[in-house]
């Protein structure tokens with residue numbers, strides 16, 4: 001009986017296929033989809049995608065398809081059909097299209113009510129609140145504090161060491177800055193208490209969202225609860241300090257969020273404040289860490305670039321005339337250093353791209369992408385293309401002089417309504433960190449051929465061991 005039903009179904013499908021094919025509707029429908037393959041049933045093209053992630057951060061997965069299919073192609077990942085836009089025109093289209101951003105369910109669950117779970121008008125309102133703190137005019141007054149924290153960090157963790165593993169040290173320094181600028185947590189013990197849960201949240205955010213004990217996702221959930229408990233104490237204390245006048249409404253992100261209302265005249269709930277602060281720490285931490293780590297690596301590999309950076313910072317120190325901490329104005333003078341950082345972000349983008357989702361069919365370049373598909377843009381679509389960046393593998397900060405790259409070709413921070421809101425903060429912190437290292441040491445790579453692996457962000461396999469030579473000694477030599 002079962003065999004009969006099965007045979008009848010197969011026959012039915014075959015007939016339907018030929019009827020559709022002869023009427024032209026099947027060929028018309030598939031002709032309008034972008035070229036590409038959905039791979040295997042259920043798992044789609046995940047095996048090749050995952051293998052490519054470990055090997056080179058998806059670059060080979062994307063490049064192979066770009067060569068085979070062109071600048072837009074379809075694939076199937078994480079159980080979804082995905083259209084990949086792989087050109088500067090594609091970036092322009094997606095950044096300006098009326099589409100929503102999309103984050104994996106695991107990230108949305110672990111970062112609860114933060115900006116990343118908001119769409120449309122709700123996202124605009126929350127983003128504007130956060131930008132009160134993250135826009136350049138507001139960040140200006142935090143340069144001195146960031147500088148003094150990084151300076152203390154270098155003095156306590158780097159100075160008097162001949163060799164360090166830069167990656168984990170930078171990680172700690174960046175976390176200390178974020179704890180201070182976001183919530184004035186300056187005490188190392190308290191920072192360490194927060195560091196554990198934050199790391200676990202980070203590990204849980206790109207995972208299959210099934211809450212099974214022992215999995216990174218489950219650990220992320222427990223960490224979220226711990227972090228909320230710890231941060232609620234910080235919020236309660238701050239509320240008291242604000243009403244007694246011992247804290248200022250502008251001293252950090254937490255005060256900004258507690259003391260301001262949004263465009264709708266509403267205050268953020270404590271839960272939303274905590275989630276948004278956690279989200280900013282998580283979104284900004286590893287990305288900035290990758291940027292600083294690789295900047296040090298590229299400068300060590302290119303002594304003529306290092307020499308220009310050193311010159312720039314020594315000049316700034318001279319012009320500071322004994323002033324202790326950096327100011328916003330000094331950051332603006334770090335022009336060559338920022339070009340070197342941009343070139344680092346081009347060659348080793350900490351974010352490989354992101355996803356959007358369309359709520360209705362959209363047309364692009366003669367193809368139709370059906371409603372509900374995920375839409376992907378990728379930094380590699382342009383960052384390493386000869387047509388936009390001649391000799392793309394060469395480290396050349398000079399590319400960013402003058403007008404710089406063509407629009408939509410250099411996109412480390414994405415673009416459009418969901419562009420990274422932390423880009424100015426990242427620029428400030430990268431330059432402050434670089435300044436403090438450059439003014440203290442010359443550094444060499446212990447292993448100039450250290451392997452890079454991706455998880456999914458690029459990381460030096462041994463943690464970037466560096467030999468340090470204090471600058472004062474170097475001058476004496």
Ligand code: HEM
Pocket residue numbers: 101115116127279280281283284285287288291345349350351352353354355411412413414415416417418419420421422423425426
């Ligand atoms: C070098 C460092 C950084 C890089 C390369 C980077 C890159 C990116 C990229 C590519 C996106 C997606 C943009 C899009 O889809 O169009 C993004 C989103 C985001 N970034 Fe960054 N980021 C960095 C640092 C930071 C920092 C320091 C913060 C926080 C202070 C931050 C907060 C965020 C947030 C909250 C989002 C989500 C925005 C939204 O959904 O509307 N990022 N980032």
